[in-house]
Amino acid sequence: MLVAVSGGKDSLALWDVLVALGYQADGLYIKLGIDGGVRYSDQSLEKIEAFIAARPGARLTVVDVPQELGAPIPLAAQLTRRGQGRPCSICGMSRRHIMNRVAHDGGYDVLATGHNLDDEAATLMGNTLSWQVGYLARQHPVLPASDDGLVRKVKPFFRFYERETAAYALVCGIDYVYDECPYAVGATSIYYKGLLNQLEADRPGAKLQFVLSFLRAKEEEGAFAQAASEVTLKRCPKCGQPTANDGECTFCRTWDRVRERLASQTHPQTQMEAR
Amino acid sequence: MHVKGAPSPAKASAREAPFALTEPAARVTIFLMTVSITFRDQQYEVRPGMTVRDAIRKCGLQPEAVLPVRDGKLITEDVVLKEGDRIKLVAVISGG
Numbered sequence: 001m002l003v004a005v006s007g008g009k010d011s012l013a014l015w016d017v018l019v020a021l022g023y024q025a026d027g028l029y030i031k032l033g034i035d036g037g038v039r040y041s042d043q044s045l046e047k048i049e050a051f052i053a054a055r056p057g058a059r060l061t062v063v064d065v066p067q068e069l070g071a072p073i074p075l076a077a078q079l080t081r082r083g084q085g086r087p088c089s090i091c092g093m094s095r096r097h098i099m100n101r102v103a104h105d106g107g108y109d110v111l112a113t114g115h116n117l118d119d120e121a122a123t124l125m126g127n128t129l130s131w132q133v134g135y136l137a138r139q140h141p142v143l144p145a146s147d148d149g150l151v152r153k154v155k156p157f158f159r160f161y162e163r164e165t166a167a168y169a170l171v172c173g174i175d176y177v178y179d180e181c182p183y184a185v186g187a188t189s190i191y192y193k194g195l196l197n198q199l200e201a202d203r204p205g206a207k208l209q210f211v212l213s214f215l216r217a218k219e220e221e222g223a224f225a226q227a228a229s230e231v232t233l234k235r236c237p238k239c240g241q242p243t244a245n246d247g248e249c250t251f252c253r254t255w256d257r258v259r260e261r262l263a264s265q266t267h268p269q270t271q272m273e274a275r
Numbered sequence: 276m277h278v279k280g281a282p283s284p285a286k287a288s289a290r291e292a293p294f295a296l297t298e299p300a301a302r303v304t305i306f307l308m309t310v311s312i313t314f315r316d317q318q319y320e321v322r323p324g325m326t327v328r329d330a331i332r333k334c335g336l337q338p339e340a341v342l343p344v345r346d347g348k349l350i351t352e353d354v355v356l357k358e359g360d361r362i363k364l365v366a367v368i369s370g371g
């Protein structure tokens with residue numbers, strides 16, 4: 001099993017639980033190249049390294065985005081003008097691609113992520129408010145592997161409140177990154193989490209009920225089943241990863257554009273230096 | 276007329292010094308024991324005797340969004356705060 005770890009409370013708590021339960025769970029850290037004045041990426045990796053130092057046998061794969069792809073995430077976002085000034089769009093897309101690729105190429109049969117109940121409820125709220133039927137069709141704690149190259153994905157903590165995973169990490173002495181990614185400030189998901197917490201304060205259990213009744217509607221009444229069956233994936237001719245695009249996948253197109261723009265920016269300077 | 280909730284006139288006059296302090300050397304500093312609460316870089320003070328949950332609300336924060344820690348140990352929301360307690364609130368919301 002491969003566990004995606006960010007250095008935050010949820011993913012480190014999940015890794016801790018999986019190891020304690022006897023799973024051969026290896027970690028994957030994607031170094032995004034985000035500093036934000038708090039050394040966010042470096043700090044996250046340091047926490048993960050401290051975590052594995054205390055757990056002999058735990059193995060970690062690190063994918064260094066600036067080194068492997070050519071630019072840190074915030075610069076890539078600037079160069080492609082994706083995401084209206086926020087790097088979250090290119091960040092999420094790249095992380096999903098890398099996680100699937102590493103799990104697939106490494107022969108892992110399942111990829112686990114630390115999504116908790118609050119994450120699921122906030123995503124569900126966002127998707128419902130804008131009726132993103134395709135996203136609603138794919139939102140599930142277990143997504144099966146597909147013949148077109150998607151690995152099986154699981155969210156073992158999807159029934160746990162964010163408070164519970166944080167409490168677990170504190171009680172077990174797991175040292176995690178307290179600093180939030182600097183780009184998370186003002187994120188819609190955090191806004192939705194605040195609204196859901198107000199609801200939860202008035203009606204305890206509301207978040208769990210929201211997520212579980214959605215899953216029940218899908219399983220028992222076939223809600224969004226049609227949208228789920230409409231998606232057909234092809235293989236990207238460049239990287240071989242599954243994609244809904246005709247031709248190259250969004251990841252390959254985006255990062256090619258980043259490297260092109262980077263080269264066109266640095267090229268004149270290199271010529272000047274050579275003179 | 277006395278407004279409900281406002282200090283009563285009797286109490287207000289009781290707080291006035293019964294004598295005039297004229298000499299600077301005679302100044303008295305009174306330390307009121309409170310509970311200090313820190314959340315990120317914010318500092319709050321509340322009165323002892325209330326529960327952690329009420330104190331978090333009093334600071335304008337959502338009890339669901341934080342975990343209270345006292346002396347490095349996680350405490351529950353029904354704990355009644357004592358004079359001099361120092362509470363650190365750990366943010367639990369993450370996302371992006």
Ligand code: SF4
Nearest residue numbers: 088091181183184371
């Ligand atoms: S807040 Fe945005 S940039 Fe930061 S890790 Fe999350 S998705 Fe990436």
